[in-house]
Amino acid sequence: MTMAMLVAIAIIVLVLLVWLLFAPQGVQRLEVGPLEIKNLLPVHCRHFPQIRMILHREDEAFLVRRASREDVKLWRTERKQILHLYLQGLAQDFQNLTELARLISKLSPELRPSQELELLKLTVQFQTRYRLTMLRIALRSLPLPELSRLTEMVAAQGFELSLLLDQMTARIPQAGVGAAV
Amino acid sequence: MSPSFLSLVHWAFGALLEATVLFLALRHKLVQRLPFFVVYLVVLVGNELVFFAIYQTIGLTSEVFFYSYWSTQALFILLRALVVYELCRSIFSAFGGVWRFVKPILLIIGGVLLVAMLISMSGAPLNVKIAIPMGQRGLEVTIAGLLISGLAFCRYYRVQVEPYLAWIALGLGFHSIIQATADTFLPWLGHFALWAELSHASFDIALVMWVVALWSPLPALEHSRVLLAQDEYERLGPQVTTQLRELNTRLLEMWK
Numbered sequence: 001m002t003m004a005m006l007v008a009i010a011i012i013v014l015v016l017l018v019w020l021l022f023a024p025q026g027v028q029r030l031e032v033g034p035l036e037i038k039n040l041l042p043v044h045c046r047h048f049p050q051i052r053m054i055l056h057r058e059d060e061a062f063l064v065r066r067a068s069r070e071d072v073k074l075w076r077t078e079r080k081q082i083l084h085l086y087l088q089g090l091a092q093d094f095q096n097l098t099e100l101a102r103l104i105s106k107l108s109p110e111l112r113p114s115q116e117l118e119l120l121k122l123t124v125q126f127q128t129r130y131r132l133t134m135l136r137i138a139l140r141s142l143p144l145p146e147l148s149r150l151t152e153m154v155a156a157q158g159f160e161l162s163l164l165l166d167q168m169t170a171r172i173p174q175a176g177v178g179a180a181v
Numbered sequence: 182m183s184p185s186f187l188s189l190v191h192w193a194f195g196a197l198l199e200a201t202v203l204f205l206a207l208r209h210k211l212v213q214r215l216p217f218f219v220v221y222l223v224v225l226v227g228n229e230l231v232f233f234a235i236y237q238t239i240g241l242t243s244e245v246f247f248y249s250y251w252s253t254q255a256l257f258i259l260l261r262a263l264v265v266y267e268l269c270r271s272i273f274s275a276f277g278g279v280w281r282f283v284k285p286i287l288l289i290i291g292g293v294l295l296v297a298m299l300i301s302m303s304g305a306p307l308n309v310k311i312a313i314p315m316g317q318r319g320l321e322v323t324i325a326g327l328l329i330s331g332l333a334f335c336r337y338y339r340v341q342v343e344p345y346l347a348w349i350a351l352g353l354g355f356h357s358i359i360q361a362t363a364d365t366f367l368p369w370l371g372h373f374a375l376w377a378e379l380s381h382a383s384f385d386i387a388l389v390m391w392v393v394a395l396w397s398p399l400p401a402l403e404h405s406r407v408l409l410a411q412d413e414y415e416r417l418g419p420q421v422t423t424q425l426r427e428l429n430t431r432l433l434e435m436w437k
Contacts, residue, residue: 003366010362013325017354020332021347025339094425099339101421106338108418111282115418120337122425 084137091130098123195381196229198388205395214402217267218349221260228253251313258320261353262291265324268350269331272342275403283334290330294323314376318364325357348394352387359383 063072101119105111203222206212212219232249239245269287273280298319302312328350335342342350363379 006362006365010358013329013358014355017325017329017332017351017358020329020336021342021351025336025341097421097425101418101425102338104417104421106276106279106340108278111278112418113282115422116282118422119425122422126425 080137084134087130087133087137091126094126094130191381192229195385195388196226196233198385198392199225199229202388202391202395205392209395209399211395211399214271214399215264215267215349217260217263221257221264224253224256224260228257254317258317258324261357262320262324262327264349265328265331265353268328268346268353272331272335272340272346276338276340279334279338279340283331286334287327287331291323291327294326295319298323314364314367318361321357321361321364325354325361328354328357343400345394345397345399348390352390352394355390356383356387 060072060076063075067075098119105116105119199222203219203226206219206222232246232253235243235246235249266287269283270280273283298316301319302315332342332350334340360380360383363376363383366379367376
């Protein structure tokens with residue numbers, strides 16, 4: 001190991017230390033209460049039925065028959081953009097759910113290592129897959145069946161998540177309203 | 182102005198900074214929050230007085246000075262390791278569940294780093310001039326590693342670090358990192374004076390950081406936050422995890 005490498009490692013560790021101590025955190029001073037908890041629950045998934053209508057596969061067949069090639073191309077490009085935004089929303093929902101999971105852990109008297117480990121594993125997996133999916137969309141267009149399949153899957157997920165929202169809002173104790181965590 | 186006079190001025194400046202930090206710590210009753218840190222400061226100031234007496238009576242080149250110096254360095258490292266543990270405990274004090282979860286992990290990390298230090302030292306020749314910097318480097322790396330691991334957990338669980346604790350932690354981490362780097366340089370350069378200057382300068386900077394930490398009044402002591410009942414965690418945690426797992430699976434299915 002050369003001296004330059006050693007100095008570089010020392011600088012990196014120092015920067016990491018400063019970042020850990022002083023960089024602003026993603027979610028700051030959350031308030032424990034139903035209204036604030038709602039901010040962490042998935043919202044984008046709820047709009048996926050509308051998006052599914054936009055991405056309906058019959059629409060493309062109809063457009064291919066009736067519209068010019070340029071118009072169909074433009075329509076596909078815009079649809080790809082919608083998928084892009086949709087995936088960003090999905091990632092936002094995932095991020096919010098992980099924040100909620102950490103908030104629950106933080107306020108709990110005893111944590112289960114297996115559950116905490118799974119949360120960490122899922123977060124790493126999702127972030128990796130999300131970035132790879134975004135890359136895939138950027139590099140080549142996805143065929144329509146895949147687009148529709150994804151939309152249907154996430155729309156179903158959105159329904160389940162909305163059920164979860166209602167359950168959790170009811171369970172978070174009211175006593176902690178206003179207590180910053 | 183002779184170099185020895187400069188060294189004395191530097192020494193006096195360092196001792197003054199140490200006394201200032203101790204004064205501020207006592208004034209803000211820091212002993213109630215970070216007792217090991219206050220003990221460390223007391224030992225530091227006491228050490229300066231003792232060493233000044235040794236310097237006046239026996240001199241810096243004597244064996245007594247050599248062994249006294251390195252013995253106190255070992256004591257300081259031990260105390261700084263305890264301060265790191267204390268800092269982590271203080272930061273997580275409001276979140277008992279997280280602290281009970283994090284504590285054994287930090288102990289394992291510390292153990293692994295110590296074993297790594299011993300392994301790295303196993304092949305080294307039995308020479309005091311080589312063994313001491315290597316041992317010190319290993320212990321400093323352990324301190325820095327523990328501090329960074331503890332802070333990584335803080336960030337993961339979004340636990341806010343009070344500014345005064347952040348500055349104390351930065352001072353400790355900064356000094357440990359620079360000291361570990363200087364200890365690695367020493368066998369290569371073989372220049373003890375340069376090593377000593379690096380070490381002293383980094384410690385002076387750490388002292389300035391601790392003055393910054395304790396300059397303003399400390400925030401009120403935080404008590405344990407409102408906690409969920411254990412069964413709430415047992416019910417809510419798996420539900421959220423299941424949802425996350427599902428979202429992950431869906432994203433993965435896109436690739437099939």
